[in-house]
Amino acid sequence: MGAYYKLFTRSTISVNMNKQNFNIKLIYMGHDSKESLRSIAQSKFLDGLLNFQIKPGQLLSQREISQIINCSIPSVREALKILESKGIVKLIPQRGVLIKVISKKEVADAYEIRSLIELKALDLNFGAMTKNEINAIIVKTKKLISSKKRNKHSEIDIFKERIDLDHYFHRYIVSKMNNKLISDFHQNTESISLLARINLPPHYHIQGQALYEHLEILNSILNNNKISAKKALKNHLNLASQRAISSIN
Numbered sequence: 001m002g003a004y005y006k007l008f009t010r011s012t013i014s015v016n017m018n019k020q021n022f023n024i025k026l027i028y029m030g031h032d033s034k035e036s037l038r039s040i041a042q043s044k045f046l047d048g049l050l051n052f053q054i055k056p057g058q059l060l061s062q063r064e065i066s067q068i069i070n071c072s073i074p075s076v077r078e079a080l081k082i083l084e085s086k087g088i089v090k091l092i093p094q095r096g097v098l099i100k101v102i103s104k105k106e107v108a109d110a111y112e113i114r115s116l117i118e119l120k121a122l123d124l125n126f127g128a129m130t131k132n133e134i135n136a137i138i139v140k141t142k143k144l145i146s147s148k149k150r151n152k153h154s155e156i157d158i159f160k161e162r163i164d165l166d167h168y169f170h171r172y173i174v175s176k177m178n179n180k181l182i183s184d185f186h187q188n189t190e191s192i193s194l195l196a197r198i199n200l201p202p203h204y205h206i207q208g209q210a211l212y213e214h215l216e217i218l219n220s221i222l223n224n225n226k227i228s229a230k231k232a233l234k235n236h237l238n239l240a241s242q243r244a245i246s247s248i249n
Contacts, residue, residue: 037075038082045076062077086191088195100195107192114170114237124177135222137165141165141215158208163197209243214236
């Protein structure tokens with residue numbers, strides 16, 4: 001299953017976190033086959049972006065996309081509607097599907113929104129983040145850093161794992177607000193970040209600088225130091241924005 005399957009379904013997400021395990025398990029609530037196939041097509045499309053089989057700026061037909069990601073045209077058609085709503089593609093009648101090319105301004109705006117939401121979430125709900133939850137994320141982060149040092153995975157696999165953990169970490173902070181509208185709005189900025197990250201050089205994915213920045217934030221939370229945690233989060237988002245903007249010509 002593609003790395004992004006869990007990020008774009010409407011399933012309930014059950015999270016089991018402790019010091020030994022860090023599992024994100026999907027529980028399907030009344031999904032019919034059409035919705036499941038659409039979700040799979042979304043995942044494979046995003047994998048196609050990460051594998052550079054699909055590139056920003058391309059104009060493709062639905063048939064071409066279905067052949068690239070090996071999914072049926074009906075499931076691709078449904079998936080593209082969702083991807084368009086997330087700003088990843090633009091459906092052009094009688095012409096095809098345009099893969100979005102983002103601007104530096106869009107990236108800057110997206111990270112400004114993320115910063116406003118995440119810093120407020122951390123400030124208001126600092127005490128709601130439990131040690132077990134934080135320790136579980138720390139364990140997973142350190143494990144991913146170690147795997148990079150051993151260089152056991154391909155660059156694309158490293159990228160997918162890092163993106164999954166990055167999304168989970170930031171969504172975890174926002175989820176403590178217990179506000180679905182804010183969470184949904186926050187998640188809509190992720191597609192812009194993703195399209196920018198595709199352009200980053202390979203060494204960035206291997207080094208995973210963002211993971212070290214995550215650890216600084218997590219350790220501050222674990223030590224019950226709100227001021228330090230907010231400062232580290234603000235610095236991380238500023239650096240992430242700079243990295244993303246620098247990748248765009």
